Each structure stands twice: as structure tokens, then as C-alpha cells.
Amino acid sequence: MRAEAGADVPTGAESSALTQSPSWLRGAALYQIYPLSFRDRNGDGWGDLDGVLEGLEHVASLGVDGVWISPFYPSPWKDFGYDVADHRAVDPRMGSLATFDRVVERAHGLGLKVLVDLVCGHTSDAHGWFVDSRRSRSGERADWYVWADAKPDGTPPNNWLSVFGGAAWTWEPRRRQYYLHHFLSSQPALNLHCKAAVQAVCDTAAFWAERGVDGFRIDAVDFFAHDPELRSNPPALWSGAEPPLKPFALQRHVHDMMHPSVTAVLARLRATIDRYPGRVLLGELSSQPGAGQRMAAYCTPHGLHAAYTLSLAKQPFTAKGFAQALTGTPRPEAICWSLSNHDVERAASRWLPPNADARDFNALLAVLMASLPGTVCLYQGEELALPNAVLEQHQLRDPFGITYWPDFAGRDGSRTPIPWRADEPNAGFGGGEPWLPVVDAHVPLAVDRQERAPDSPLALWRTALGLRRNHAALSTGxxxxxxxxxxxxxxxxxxxxxxxxxxxxxxxxxxxxxxxxxxxxxxxxxxxxxxxxxxxxxxxxxxxxxxxxxxxxxxxxxxx
Missing domain, CATH: 2.60.40.1180 (Golgi alpha-mannosidase II)
Incomplete structure (x- = not known):
């Protein structure tokens, strides 16, 4: 594998241009929209940007400060949007750039900031960048992805594993080399030790900033950079009668991810968006040990404005877990708290104590989230107290869940469509057959029914977020x-x-x-x-x- 020197930390005039975190993100409440399941307006069974546009008034009524919109880019949809085939366009099933512009304009008119996903660490294998890169070892984009020769016996260059199972390397016959993928084999990893690849990512950020977005939620930051020497990972220590379900847990991930040059990549991104006043970077950290220390290292005047990790969401619901999360970083104001999202089981089910009343638990979650420092982010449907959907095997779409069924049901249960109107087909999500089913348990929790109930979960969340907004000690204290x-x-x-x-x-x-x-x-x-x-x-x-x-x-x- 050939690689240029990594992206350097800005110096001189470029460094002096970097500013401290804009005030709007600290203390803000965000709302994550997973557009595939938010609302379908063209009747094809898939949520779209027109559906996002139609649902923005509901989001604004919660009292949040901004929305994070998950991927809507052209994609083969093998990982449902996170396998991007073109970073600077809108998938036709989702709308167009003109539709996106209307979403931004409407959100701003309602007083909402707009964050979009920036998937920097990998692309789809259908992306033009990868098509060029795999063609030969000497083209313009030859080094934009992580390529490596086989060992003399033809096996992959090291023992790195994919999060989704199996080896993290796939053979490409055109180049007669292996390429790295941390997730699906159809999601090749970008080589962010390569300055040209980093510049392409920065140019993508500039493209969307020019269209008026207020910042970026950056996907999978810890996977940005790897050991250039491609050393194998050491084994992890584990105990138990059986090995863990997912082999990824059998390694200590000290070489395939979290390389120190992650900070240099973030510095290049920060230098780019600082050209657009008020823009912010919110980064997703992995659940690997030491997330608090990495958060402090990444959230600097040269890096992220805030970061979050699902480490807490993957732990039991305990006072000790929350206390450790609050004290586990020297900069708690840089945390973005997310109790649920598109990658984990909904908190309303995952954490519900066995003898608890679901309504009491929802009220507790609302006040707890509103009281946390830094930034908080609701996941769509959380304000409705939606439980995780229980699906049959034949209904699954998530490749992660399909691989590990039935011991791990995957992520589809948190991705089913939002119920808008209880008495309409598909609970008002849209007229076509939804890509994931609208489950019966969600229909009575539809937005229209909760709007008519003063003590509904929706009303409780609005009140809790109002407390956060009206008490500076809760938002920015x-x-x-x-x-x-x-x-x-x-x-x-x-x-x-x-x-x-x-x-x-x-x-x-x-x-x-x-x-x-x-x-x-x-x-x-x-x-x-x-x-x-x-x-x-x-x-x-x-x-x-x-x-x-x-x-x-x-x-x-x-x-x-």
C-alpha cells in the first residue's frame, strides 16, 4: 500500500483562524431524523426528503434547537444509506438537491439548525472514487483507499476483523490486492493517510456548507485512521464458558482503528468548516475503551465541537453507569448524549426495568435527558415513547442483524416507520408498502393521538425540553x-x-x-x-x- 503523509495539523494563519466552539451547540437539544423511516410522501414505501419537510413542524414543536438528518445520498442501500455512492447528491428515491434546499430553508424558518451526516471513513464500492481506485495501482485515485498485498500464502495481510463479522479484507482481482473494510465488504475504507482523499472529504463538507447546513454529524470517527504498518491486533482477554457472539470482540483494536492521526484529519475538517461561521462538527466515537479520553483529545479548537458515543447506551441502566459517563471525561460540556439512535435498541425497551411502568419510565428518561450537560439528541419516535419493534426473521433488512439472528436481532427494530396518524394506512407513514413494517404496538402511540392527550409521552417530552430551555443551569451550566x-x-x-x-x-x-x-x-x-x-x-x-x-x-x- 502506498500512502502519502497524513493530513497535518494547521499551522500559522490557518491555525489562528480556528475558533472556540460556537455557542449554539453547547446546551442544544437535537433531534435525529432517519429519513428512510420518518415519512414517505411519494408512496414508494421509503421515507424521503419531502416527508422530512412535512414533519419539521412536529419536530420544532418539541422545543429542540436543531435536526440531524441521517444519509439521503445516492446509495445501493446495502447498509441503508451509510454506503454512500455520491457524497454530493441526493438519491432519486429521496428527492433532489432542490428538495434538500427546501428542507434547509423550512428548518431555518422554524428556528432549527440543520446537521447532515458526513461519512468520511468509507464509501460504497459503487462510488466513483472506488471504481477508479480499484482499476489500477497507478491512477489518480489509486491511493484513496486502503490497499495491501496478500501474504505469500495468499491470505489477507493481517488479522483485522470487520465489525459486521469475518475478515476486514476483501480480494480485488483488478488490482490483485486486498482492500480494507471495517463494516460490509461493499463499504471500502478510505485511506485518510492520503492527503488527496482527505481533501476530497473536506471539499464535500464545503459543498454542503455552501448549501446552508449548520454543521455535520461525522460518522465513525475512530475508524478514520489505522496503523500504516498494518500490524495485527493482539487478542482481547475475555472470560466465560463460550466466546462472545461477535468475533470483533475477540481482539484489542489497537492497530486497525484509533490511530493518533485521527486528530490530524479532524483538524483539516475543522479548518474547512471554520471558513463558514457558526458551523459545527459533532463526531461519533466508537464504544471501544477510553472513549472519554478520546473525546477530550478530539474536542479541541482544532477538532470536533462535541462528540458522542453509544458506550452508555450499550450498558445496563444503572446510576453507576451514568455517574461514570458524567465523570469519565475532563470536558463533560463536549458530550452529546444520545440514549437511542438507529444503531441500538430503543431505550424505552432496552432499559425498561422488569417491574416498571412504561409511562413512569418515559417520564424519567425525559427529565434525565433534559438535565444532562453538553448537548442532547433525541432519536425520532423517542418523544412518542416507542418501544423497540419486534420483527420476524423474514422482515429483517439489516445485514448486521441477519448475520447474527436470532441471538442478535440487529438494528431494524429501532428503524421501523414513525406512526403519524393512527387511523390511516401504515399509520400515516405513507401509502406504499413500507420498507420495514409499521408494528401494531406503535399505532396507538401515533402523533395525532398523543397531540390530543395532555398527559401523553409527547406532552411530557415537550415539558421536559422546556425546562432545559428555560433554565440555563440545565442547558449550559x-x-x-x-x-x-x-x-x-x-x-x-x-x-x-x-x-x-x-x-x-x-x-x-x-x-x-x-x-x-x-x-x-x-x-x-x-x-x-x-x-x-x-x-x-x-x-x-x-x-x-x-x-x-x-x-x-x-x-x-x-x-x-
Whole structure:
């Protein structure tokens, strides 16, 4: 494999042009739109940009600050949008560039910022860049992807594994070399040690910035760069009677990803978008160990404005897990919290305690998310308290889920269409046969029904997000005094003279929490499910008594 030197960190005038994080992202609430499942307006069974356009008023009514729109680019749809065949166009089934421009204009008219996915680390094998690269070893784009010769026995150059299963290398007969793919074999990895490839990615960011987007959600940042020497990964230590379901977990991923030159690639992207005032970079980190340290390394004036990882979402729902997430990085204000998204089971199902009331749990999640520092991001349908859809094997579309069925059902359960109108075909998603089914459990939770119910999950989420918007301590304040006791999580949020105590009982059993303040606590009115219990202070004011799945927010006095 030939590779030029990696993208260098900007110096001189270029470095001085870099600015601190724009204020709009810190403390903001975002809403992720997965357009394939948001709304279908042309009747072909696939969500589209006209559907996004039609649903923006609903999104704005939640009180969020911006939308993140998942891929809508031309694609063979083998990984449902994340296998991009053209970074600077709209897939015909999704609309056109003119449709996209109308989405941006309408979003801005509603006061919403717009982030789009920037898939920098890989493309589809149908992308023109890859078609050129695989043609020969000497073309203009010959080094834009990660190519390597076979070992003398014809096997791949090392032991790297794909996240989706099997070797991370596929033989390409035209070049008589292997190419690297971290995911599907149809998603070849870009070689971001190559300056020309990095420049092409930066030019793509500039293309969309010129069209008015306010920033980018950058996919799979940790996979941007690998060890140029292609050394094999060492084995991981694991214990148990059986090996893990996914062989990717059998390695320590110290050479195939998370190479230090990731920061240099981010610096080139940051230098590009800093030419457009107010644009931001929000990066997705993997769940590999050390995410907090990488977040601090990546979120700098030369890199990302904020980052998130699904590490928390892949853990049990415990006070300890949240406390570790809050204290696991020196820059909690740079975290973007996402409890659900298109890659994991919905939190309403994944974390629901066995004896819990789903309505109480939804209210707890809403207040908890609204109280977290940094940025928060709702996934479409979360405001409706949608449970994860249960699908039959023949209904699956996700190649990841198909590979590991039935032990792992994949990602389709969180990607089914949003129910808009309960009494219409396909719950108002669209007239054609949906690409994934509208499940019966979702129909009663349709938007139109919840709009008519003042105590619906939708109403609770609006109230919780309103609290975040109206209290600077919750949106832009610092976080401190993080504590976990059994199943209770507590922390403080402070901004100026406003000091708030936040306490959450994450269990389905009553709990108590000691109060260590001399001053009085003034509880805030919180959204609660019908019939839910209310936290109370003991007669001496020293103990907070919490019903199951209860949230408590209060202005507080001086520390005792």
C-alpha cells in the first residue's frame, strides 16, 4: 500500500483562524431524523426528503434547537444509506438537491439548525472514487483507499476483523490486492493517510456548507485512521464458558482503528468548516475503551465541537453507569448524549426495568435527558415513547442483524416507520408498502393521538425540553457533585446564581437519598406520568424519599 503523509495539523494563519466552539451547540437539544423511516410522501414505501419537510413542524414543536438528518445520498442501500455512492447528491428515491434546499430553508424558518451526516471513513464500492481506485495501482485515485498485498500464502495481510463479522479484507482481482473494510465488504475504507482523499472529504463538507447546513454529524470517527504498518491486533482477554457472539470482540483494536492521526484529519475538517461561521462538527466515537479520553483529545479548537458515543447506551441502566459517563471525561460540556439512535435498541425497551411502568419510565428518561450537560439528541419516535419493534426473521433488512439472528436481532427494530396518524394506512407513514413494517404496538402511540392527550409521552417530552430551555443551569451550566448510591444518581447543575440539584431513582423500587444542604430546596414542577408518585423530603429535610423511577429537580441553597 502506498500512502502519502497524513493530513497535518494547521499551522500559522490557518491555525489562528480556528475558533472556540460556537455557542449554539453547547446546551442544544437535537433531534435525529432517519429519513428512510420518518415519512414517505411519494408512496414508494421509503421515507424521503419531502416527508422530512412535512414533519419539521412536529419536530420544532418539541422545543429542540436543531435536526440531524441521517444519509439521503445516492446509495445501493446495502447498509441503508451509510454506503454512500455520491457524497454530493441526493438519491432519486429521496428527492433532489432542490428538495434538500427546501428542507434547509423550512428548518431555518422554524428556528432549527440543520446537521447532515458526513461519512468520511468509507464509501460504497459503487462510488466513483472506488471504481477508479480499484482499476489500477497507478491512477489518480489509486491511493484513496486502503490497499495491501496478500501474504505469500495468499491470505489477507493481517488479522483485522470487520465489525459486521469475518475478515476486514476483501480480494480485488483488478488490482490483485486486498482492500480494507471495517463494516460490509461493499463499504471500502478510505485511506485518510492520503492527503488527496482527505481533501476530497473536506471539499464535500464545503459543498454542503455552501448549501446552508449548520454543521455535520461525522460518522465513525475512530475508524478514520489505522496503523500504516498494518500490524495485527493482539487478542482481547475475555472470560466465560463460550466466546462472545461477535468475533470483533475477540481482539484489542489497537492497530486497525484509533490511530493518533485521527486528530490530524479532524483538524483539516475543522479548518474547512471554520471558513463558514457558526458551523459545527459533532463526531461519533466508537464504544471501544477510553472513549472519554478520546473525546477530550478530539474536542479541541482544532477538532470536533462535541462528540458522542453509544458506550452508555450499550450498558445496563444503572446510576453507576451514568455517574461514570458524567465523570469519565475532563470536558463533560463536549458530550452529546444520545440514549437511542438507529444503531441500538430503543431505550424505552432496552432499559425498561422488569417491574416498571412504561409511562413512569418515559417520564424519567425525559427529565434525565433534559438535565444532562453538553448537548442532547433525541432519536425520532423517542418523544412518542416507542418501544423497540419486534420483527420476524423474514422482515429483517439489516445485514448486521441477519448475520447474527436470532441471538442478535440487529438494528431494524429501532428503524421501523414513525406512526403519524393512527387511523390511516401504515399509520400515516405513507401509502406504499413500507420498507420495514409499521408494528401494531406503535399505532396507538401515533402523533395525532398523543397531540390530543395532555398527559401523553409527547406532552411530557415537550415539558421536559422546556425546562432545559428555560433554565440555563440545565442547558449550559456546569455539572458537579456527581454521586451514585445504589440505584440513585445525583448531580448538580450550576449557571451564574442558579444552582440546581438533580436526583434520579433509576430503579423500580422506592429509594432514599441523603440531602447535605443547609439551605432550603425549592423543587421544580416536573412532568410526571398519570398516577406517578412524587418525591418528598423527610420532616427534618435531610432525606429525599423517592418513588420508583422518580426524578427530582430543585433550586438549592448553600452546601451544608
Amino acid at each position: 456546569t455539572v458537579g457533585a456527581v454521586e451514585e448510591r445504589g440505584g440513585v444518581l445525583a448531580f448538580e447543575r450550576t449557571e451564574g446564581d442558579e444552582r440546581l440539584l438533580a436526583v434520579f431513582n433509576l430503579t423500580d423500587q422506592p429509594a432514599e437519598h441523603p440531602v447535605r444542604y443547609k439551605g432550603e430546596l425549592s423543587p421544580l414542577a416536573l412532568p410526571r406520568a398519570p398516577g406517578a408518585g412524587t418525591p418528598e423530603l423527610s420532616a427534618d429535610g435531610r432525606t429525599l424519599i423517592l418513588p420508583p423511577l422518580a426524578a427530582f429537580l430543585a433550586r438549592r441553597g448553600s452546601v451544608g
